[in-house]
Amino acid sequence: MSGTFLGMPAAPPRGSGNLRGAESFPAAARTELANTQMRRNVGKATRTIRDKRVQVTGELPDWEQLRSAGAAIKRDVLSRLPELLEQFEQAVIARGGQVHWARDAAEANAIVTRLVKDTGADEALKVKSMATQEIGLNEHLATEGITAIETDLAELIVQLGEDRPSHILVPAIHRNRSEIREIFLRSMPGVDPDLDDDPTHLADAARRFLRERFVRARVAISGANFGVAETGTLSVVESEGNGRMCLTMPQTLITVMGLEKLIPTYADLEVFLQLLPRSSTGERMNPYTSMWTGVAPHDGPSEFHLVLLDNGRTATLADEVGREALHCIRCSACLNVCPVYERTGGHAYGSTYPGPIGAVLTPQLAGMDTGGSDPNSSLPYASSLCGACFDACPVKIDIPSLLVELRHQHVEEAHFSAEQLMMKAASAAMSTSGRWTAAQRAAQLGRLLGRGGRIRTLPPPGNAWTSARDLPVPPKQTFRQWWDSSEGRAAIDDAHREGGRR
Amino acid sequence: MRVALFATCLGDTLFPDAVKATALLLSRLGQEVVFPPEQTCCGQMHVNTGYQREALPLVDNHAACFADESIDAVIVPSGSCAGSIRHQHHIVAERFGTPALRDQVERSRAKTYELAEFLVDVLGVVDVGATFPHRVTYHPTCHSLRMLRVGDKPLQLLRAVREIDLVELPEADQCCGFGGTFALKNADTSTAMLSDKLRNVAGTEAEFCTAGDSSCLMHIGGGLSRLQTGIGTLHLAEILASTEHAISPKQGALA
Ligand code: SF4
Numbered sequence: 001m002s003g004t005f006l007g008m009p010a011a012p013p014r015g016s017g018n019l020r021g022a023e024s025f026p027a028a029a030r031t032e033l034a035n036t037q038m039r040r041n042v043g044k045a046t047r048t049i050r051d052k053r054v055q056v057t058g059e060l061p062d063w064e065q066l067r068s069a070g071a072a073i074k075r076d077v078l079s080r081l082p083e084l085l086e087q088f089e090q091a092v093i094a095r096g097g098q099v100h101w102a103r104d105a106a107e108a109n110a111i112v113t114r115l116v117k118d119t120g121a122d123e124a125l126k127v128k129s130m131a132t133q134e135i136g137l138n139e140h141l142a143t144e145g146i147t148a149i150e151t152d153l154a155e156l157i158v159q160l161g162e163d164r165p166s167h168i169l170v171p172a173i174h175r176n177r178s179e180i181r182e183i184f185l186r187s188m189p190g191v192d193p194d195l196d197d198d199p200t201h202l203a204d205a206a207r208r209f210l211r212e213r214f215v216r217a218r219v220a221i222s223g224a225n226f227g228v229a230e231t232g233t234l235s236v237v238e239s240e241g242n243g244r245m246c247l248t249m250p251q252t253l254i255t256v257m258g259l260e261k262l263i264p265t266y267a268d269l270e271v272f273l274q275l276l277p278r279s280s281t282g283e284r285m286n287p288y289t290s291m292w293t294g295v296a297p298h299d300g301p302s303e304f305h306l307v308l309l310d311n312g313r314t315a316t317l318a319d320e321v322g323r324e325a326l327h328c329i330r331c332s333a334c335l336n337v338c339p340v341y342e343r344t345g346g347h348a349y350g351s352t353y354p355g356p357i358g359a360v361l362t363p364q365l366a367g368m369d370t371g372g373s374d375p376n377s378s379l380p381y382a383s384s385l386c387g388a389c390f391d392a393c394p395v396k397i398d399i400p401s402l403l404v405e406l407r408h409q410h411v412e413e414a415h416f417s418a419e420q421l422m423m424k425a426a427s428a429a430m431s432t433s434g435r436w437t438a439a440q441r442a443a444q445l446g447r448l449l450g451r452g453g454r455i456r457t458l459p460p461p462g463n464a465w466t467s468a469r470d471l472p473v474p475p476k477q478t479f480r481q482w483w484d485s486s487e488g489r490a491a492i493d494d495a496h497r498e499g500g501r502r
Numbered sequence: 503m504r505v506a507l508f509a510t511c512l513g514d515t516l517f518p519d520a521v522k523a524t525a526l527l528l529s530r531l532g533q534e535v536v537f538p539p540e541q542t543c544c545g546q547m548h549v550n551t552g553y554q555r556e557a558l559p560l561v562d563n564h565a566a567c568f569a570d571e572s573i574d575a576v577i578v579p580s581g582s583c584a585g586s587i588r589h590q591h592h593i594v595a596e597r598f599g600t601p602a603l604r605d606q607v608e609r610s611r612a613k614t615y616e617l618a619e620f621l622v623d624v625l626g627v628v629d630v631g632a633t634f635p636h637r638v639t640y641h642p643t644c645h646s647l648r649m650l651r652v653g654d655k656p657l658q659l660l661r662a663v664r665e666i667d668l669v670e671l672p673e674a675d676q677c678c679g680f681g682g683t684f685a686l687k688n689a690d691t692s693t694a695m696l697s698d699k700l701r702n703v704a705g706t707e708a709e710f711c712t713a714g715d716s717s718c719l720m721h722i723g724g725g726l727s728r729l730q731t732g733i734g735t736l737h738l739a740e741i742l743a744s745t746e747h748a749i750s751p752k753q754g755a756l757a
């Protein structure tokens with residue numbers, strides 16, 4: 001075990017790579033909200049998956065117990081992560097694999113680049129991996145003269161479109177088929193110029209393109225859905241079979257795995273292989289589940305490297321409340337039920353991880369404290385706290401509570417702001433009933449702003465409300481004034497009498 | 503039972519009719535209703551915006567008002583405030599409070615109920631004797647639905663109302679986009695969510711949209727008013743307090 005990671009430096013490093021957007025969520029969301037095509041595509045896709053998920057989880061009588069089991073296993077993993085990682089490393093090595101530890105994105109990229117170069121190849125196949133997206137591996141390989149080829153169809157569409165993924169599971173969710181046809185015609189080498197937008201024809205074109213590359217590939221780079229500490233087994237769950245081609249055909253396989261993807265035993269897979277497909281695609285089972293353990297002569301890759309990625313995970317683990325976000329199995333169920341994600345799409349979150357889980361995971365991995373202007377500090381506020389994500393999460397991550405906790409952490413670290421002043425003033429005004437009733441009298445002055453019972457414009461910051469909504473004028477009498485009045489007392493007495501008569 | 507009314511800051515100041523209706527309804531159902539005058543606000547806005555430190559005096563004041571042994575239950579005509587009291591006060595108390603406060607918070611949260619919950623679960627009534635001859639649709643509000651799990655209790659109560667024409671709201675469990683300061687910090691996204699809710703409400707051709715939370719109704723009602731839909735909003739309590747003699751109300755706060 002290398003001492004670099006488990007030595008637990010006093011302040012674990014924050015993550016780097018694709019974990020921070022260029023603008024704050026409200027600003028980026030404004031652009032996305034205006035994108036009609038994206039909103040139609042995302043709305044339609046999430047609604048379809050959402051309905052399927054409810055159906056297939058509803059048919060399992062023990063779904064709630066499965067969720068609890070998944071949460072319990074993850075809690076156990078995080079509580080003894082160092083020990084399990086050590087066991088995992090030894091198991092991988094014992095079966096002929098090689099293990100590399102990466103503190104952050106730069107280290108991981110350097111390791112993978114060196115490993116690819118050692119094989120002499122200048123092309124590497126990729127099977128969908130969020131970890132490599134997080135560290136920006138493709139871009140880094142390109143600067144080193146190595147071409148990475150995404151083999152997951154949706155990833156390929158995103159790559160050819162020189163676009164960014166906008167969903168954990170369906171990265172091209174924001175594209176429809178006519179857009180995909182255009183991307184293929186524009187960027188896919190050797191594509192038939194008469195290609196139409198029939199989904200089978202589009203898939204055929206991608207198949208022809210990929211097949212050529214599968215046959216000549218010497219190196220593949222994968223992610224991992226699960227790593228089993230007990231046996232050193234890795235697993236990838238997918239639906240196209242392209243992943244399986246990557247995992248079996250090349251001579252060298254390099255897997256980049258986030259530290260938190262660990263599970264203790266092989267038997268634990270039973271729980272997660274039920275939770276994951278039902279939560280993510282709304283299928284009872286995914287078509288392809290690949291598992292590999294080290295190397296075996298004449299079967300699959302002859303060289304296997306595992307890169308274990310920290311990139312802010314240890315820092316997240318150090319936060320007793322926030323660490324729950326590391327339970328995430330990246331199923332994307334929370335995205336598909338989130339009303340904010342549905343309307344703003346994935347790009348507004350600025351990170352590899354969009355949606356509700358992204359709003360908590362990203363600021364934890366990469367921090368949100370580079371002064372008042374860090375876009376990540378707007379993410380915990382990108383939620384109405386409606387709670388739909390918590391209900392959907394297969395491992396019961398209480399995302400709303402995590403959001404509230406991160407907001408607290410942000411406020412505690414924040415610099416002076418007008419909001420702070422207002423919140424402090426409101427707190428002072430509401431902490432005793434004497435001050436509160438005085439404030440209520442002041443609020444009644446709001447009657448002056450109203451016409452016909454409603455207020456249509458307010459000065460900033462209230463104009464954020466009145467841009468789209470009216471506000472009722474405060475009534476002449478507060479509840480407590482009514483309660484203390486003779487009219488109020490008489491009404492309550494009447495109500496008692498009336499109740500007595502019935 | 504001796505039940506204490508928590509009016510909530512918004513109810514007390516902006517929507518007193520909803521709180522009046524709650525007081526009248528509970529009285530009519532034979533409860534002794536009290537109003538601890540020291541009450542102000544549960545601190546939900548502060549906690550949800552990240553100001554837990556500033557929420558402490560509010561949590562403190564609230565718990566001191568309602569922990570009193572002479573009170574059997576605390577009734578809140580707001581799902582989100584009841585949720586905040588039950589699921590957030592102890593977080594603030596544990597982080598910043600004294601052991602005495604933690605104890606008070608524990609006692610107050612254990613007897614705090616949202617109105618529909620109290621009527622159905624504690625009093626065991628579904629038919630409260632109301633009459634309301636109007637077409638109504640019901641929005642279940644996120645905190646009632648997911649934080650408190652009130653389920654279909656408000657609907658059971660509404661179905662028992664005489665002469666009501668209750669119409670189902672499509673995509674009812676979708677958030678209306680209020681979310682407290684979310685509506686200000688992410689005004690564009692909030693508006694996008696609201697407009698879908700308004701379309702669904704208008705599609706029911708209801709006269710009123712009702713809910714168990716004045717804050718969500720303020721949002722939905724504010725949108726319905728801006729679009730001049732002519733559809734009003736009414737708190738659930740106002741419908742349940744209506745009788746053939748006293749039909750609530752002034753046709754909704756913002757119609
Ligand atoms: S937070 Fe839960 S629902 Fe969201 S992606 Fe992770 S496991 Fe799935």
